[in-house]
Amino acid sequence: MPFYIFIKTKHEEAKTITNMVEARRRSNPYYHYILGEQAYDEGKLAQAIEHYQRALRINDTHHEILFSIARTYHQMGDVSNAQRYLEKAVRHSSNEQDRTRYMSKIATIAST
Structure with a gap:
């Protein structure tokens, strides 16, 4: 097998693997x-809200993501x-x- 064909094949294989990794990341x-x-x-x-919202579109049950959205909105002044x-x-x-921790934060927000 000529050397240049070997390189092209390895390059294509690397590209395939990279595409698979990127697809997994997006999901x-x-x-x-x-x-x-x-x-x-x-x-x-x-931008943080956009990324968190993408995460929620994939799985909307992760309380950590929901909390991070809440924290970010609070930082932006959007109490609601x-x-x-x-x-x-x-x-x-x-x-x-x-x-309990989240309920405490809700009470803190409600009292401001």
């Missing part, structure tokens, strides 16, 4: 969640959406500790 809610966290840390709040997403986080929490 992984935690990938979008991490991108949201990075945007939030950089102060890009609208912050409270709405905190309430969703409470409903999807898997343990009492998380539910």
